[in-house]
Amino acid sequence: MSAFQGTSNYIASNDLQLAVNAAIALEKPLLIKGEPGTGKTMLAEELASSLNVELIPWHIKSTTKAQQGLYEYDAVSRLRDSQLGNEKVNDISNYIIKGKLWHAFTADNRPVLLIDEIDKADIEFPNDLLLELDKMEFFVYETQEKVIAKQRPIIIITSNNEKELPDAFLRRCFFHYINFPEKEEMQAIVDVHFPKIKQTLLDEALALFFDLREMPGLKKKPSTSELIDWLKLLLAEDISEEILHETRQKKVIPPLHGALLKNEQDVHLFEKLAFMHQRHR
Missing domain, CATH: 3.40.50.300 (P-loop containing nucleotide triphosphate hydrolases)
Incomplete structure (x- = not known):
């Protein structure tokens, strides 16, 4: 064998x-x-x-x-x-x-x-x-x-x-x-599902995704399968890398976040942290 x-x-x-x-x-x-x-x-x-x-x-x-x-x-x-x-x-x-x-x-x-x-x-x-x-x-x-x-x-x-x-x-x-995949391994996994995805879009999406996973107090961290779902939606809705970059810079909730955050506590936590970030700018 x-x-x-x-x-x-x-x-x-x-x-x-x-x-x-x-x-x-x-x-x-x-x-x-x-x-x-x-x-x-x-x-x-x-x-x-x-x-x-x-x-x-x-x-x-x-x-x-x-x-x-x-x-x-x-x-x-x-x-x-x-x-x-x-x-x-x-x-x-x-x-x-x-x-x-x-x-x-x-x-x-x-x-x-x-x-x-x-x-x-x-x-x-x-x-x-x-x-x-x-x-x-x-x-x-x-x-x-x-x-x-x-x-x-x-x-x-x-x-x-x-x-x-x-x-x-x-x-x-x-x-x-x-173990949860590192960014390089995640890139390889995504390439299997979306071989033609624009690298600049993927870079922004992965950066946002890993930022989200590292957020303290998150009840359920988004998984690989949820990342795949999210990327599929981003492509379907033609969300640009500029929008993702701006989202990350302003620390506001990501577009189509329902694919990544699966309970109201995590959504509220993200909104609260985003509000605090805006106040301290």
Whole structure:
């Protein structure tokens, strides 16, 4: 298997490339943390694309249980079918709903399994998966069968750090934190999305964007994905670099700021700081 080096759609830092390839070599899940919007989920998508293998995404919610990743037994449907006299009820396997791990374990070719935003689930969720991720097998009690992985899938686990993960789980993972891109790396990321953008416009936009991120007291810093959205709007509305330069000089709120600032507290904070700046000029 060739080493992952990023793709034409995804700029991966050297450290991230090393982490991905180390996790694959060690056959350990890769636990990826970082600010929302730094491309954690997209990493799994682009890794699967670069390896030309299937991506099996499991998006975690607050109500998700580990058992759902293995299988679920649909007792309600079986009861209904028995009341209707349906012959399906004689075979309990008709009511076993296969989960994402089951699909990953039985795939003919080694897939990429994405367990996305694992920190959204309750604190026991990661521990409830330890045995299955370690042994690459699980038992289906209803049918008395053992599901054993044909090969160990490449597992990418993402977390937004909403809650701490158990130590026992962390020990079994290879860990990488995606640092927020520096200006040069951000330039490369933008070039992928907007190869024809005017450099003078981009310079002003990036300067404004990084100024905004460094603003003290900001509740939610704008992310890479929000920068991309903002640039798309700037181009659509034909906002000039002169307007952005003037905005930065006067420290007033940026045009189309709704793409960057996502709550009223941050908008009010910016307006307050801009007002104070104007008073002290």
